[in-house]
Amino acid sequence: MSVRLGCERLLREELDLVRGRRVGLITNHSGIDSQLRATADNLHAHADIDLRFLFGPEHGIRGDAEDGVRVEDGVDTQTQVPAVSLYGKRRQPSPDELGQIEVLLFDIQDVGVRFYTYLYTMSLGMEACAAAGVPFVVLDRPNPIGGLMVEGNLLESAFASFVGLYPIPIRYGLTIGELAHLFNVEFEIGADLHVVNLDGWHRSMRWHDTGLPWVAPSPNMPSLETAAVYPGMCFFEGTNVSEGRGTTRPFEQVGAPFVDGFAVAEALEARQIPGAGWRPVSFRPAFSKHIDHVCRGVQLHVMDEEAFEPVRAGFEALSTIRRLSSDFEWRANHEGIHNFDKLAGSDRVRQAIDDGIDVVDLMEEWARERRPFEDIRQRYLRYD
Numbered sequence: 600m601s602v603r604l605g606c607e608r609l610l611r612e613e614l615d616l617v618r619g620r621r622v623g624l625i626t627n628h629s630g631i632d633s634q635l636r637a638t639a640d641n642l643h644a645h646a647d648i649d650l651r652f653l654f655g656p657e658h659g660i661r662g663d664a665e666d667g668v669r670v671e672d673g674v675d676t677q678t679q680v681p682a683v684s685l686y687g688k689r690r691q692p693s694p695d696e697l698g699q700i701e702v703l704l705f706d707i708q709d710v711g712v713r714f715y716t717y718l719y720t721m722s723l724g725m726e727a728c729a730a731a732g733v734p735f736v737v738l739d740r741p742n743p744i745g746g747l748m749v750e751g752n753l754l755e756s757a758f759a760s761f762v763g764l765y766p767i768p769i770r771y772g773l774t775i776g777e778l779a780h781l782f783n784v785e786f787e788i789g790a791d792l793h794v795v796n797l798d799g800w801h802r803s804m805r806w807h808d809t810g811l812p813w814v815a816p817s818p819n820m821p822s823l824e825t826a827a828v829y830p831g832m833c834f835f836e837g838t839n840v841s842e843g844r845g846t847t848r849p850f851e852q853v854g855a856p857f858v859d860g861f862a863v864a865e866a867l868e869a870r871q872i873p874g875a876g877w878r879p880v881s882f883r884p885a886f887s888k889h890i891d892h893v894c895r896g897v898q899l900h901v902m903d904e905e906a907f908e909p910v911r912a913g914f915e916a917l918s919t920i921r922r923l924s925s926d927f928e929w930r931a932n933h934e935g936i937h938n939f940d941k942l943a944g945s946d947r948v949r950q951a952i953d954d955g956i957d958v959v960d961l962m963e964e965w966a967r968e969r970r971p972f973e974d975i976r977q978r979y980l981r982y983d
Contacts, residue, residue, distance in 0.1 A: 602809040610641060621701045623696070626655070660675055686720070708816040737775060744826055750909070752961075772976070776796065852898040863897050866919050875915075911962050914961065948961070
């Protein structure tokens with residue numbers, strides 16, 4: 600039996616949340632039901648629902664904008680409903696827009712990782728609704744990398760940004776609805792929050808257990824294989840090593856013209872990283888870093904899904920390339936702030952890698968640091 604999504608249960612079992620009401624919806628192309636129908640289209644077509652606004656995150660409502668590209672306001676071509684960008688001149692619905700609706704829904708697929716911007720489009724929407732007195736409803740979706748494992752360090756408040764606003768781990772092991780509840784209570788957002796639960800989902804499930812179709816939630820998250828390695832391999836974004844953008848295997852393969860992929864693969868295999876296999880590769884990005892240049896590096900293969908720890912695997916790859924490649928650099932913006940530190944939620948991680956601290960020691964330190972979060976997390980689990 601397939602898992603039933605929050606967007607499906609809303610229309611079949613919890614219609615009173617929206618029946619006869621003026622509705623806004625934060626969504627994108629990943630907000631679909633099990634038959635691939637967009638939640639925006641389903642709401643617009645429903646006789647008892649008055650859909651007034653669509654609000655879009657990074658990449659836009661229909662997913663037609665690339666990573667980091669500013670999205671402008673407009674009109675959704677399919678529904679002719681006003682399409683408001685929350686990844687342009689502002690990140691929250693305005694008081695005027697909220698004054699024209701009676702409830703705001705959220706239906707976007709996340710990937711279970713702290714630095715995915717959709718999480719903060721949600722939390723900032725919750726903040727705006729709390730201030731305006733508008734109920735906020737999350738239509739829950741499965742965590743595609745499972746709901747059991749928690750990994751990585753906690754974000755430090757000094758490094759809060761739109762790729763990490765709250766002190767949560769890299770991999771938090773919650774559904775988007777569970778996370779919304781945690782945000783709302785623990786970080787005192789105070790929204791009138793309702794979560795439409797999943798039916799049939801269990802914490803141990805991976806996406807292929809759900810019976811649901813996979814739609815890439817962002818342009819460089821094309822497959823479940825990408826999502827599986829993303830929690831660790833995304834950190835290459837903060838370096839001058841390509842994270843595989845501009846290729847058919849983003850985040851699964853990393854490299855640069857100055858990397859010796861054979862040496863890196865050999866060193867990583869010697870580390871005996873659980874569930875991980877490493878293969879030397881060459882690739883030529885069509886866009887992003889090192890465009891049209893041959894990059895040499897490694898591809899990460901998940902050999903044992905149950906044993907695999909993506910955060911450790913990613914940091915092992917990063918630490919190894921840092922050690923073996925003399926031209927390796929950390930990327931900084933025009934203000935001198937390291938992009939890596941925003942992703943890591945700390946500058947201590949970068950400094951530890953520069954100092955040659957063993958990744959296993961980092962993992963053990965982070966496990967100790969996040970114990971209080973893991974205790975808090977238990978309060979918000981909706982599924983067994």
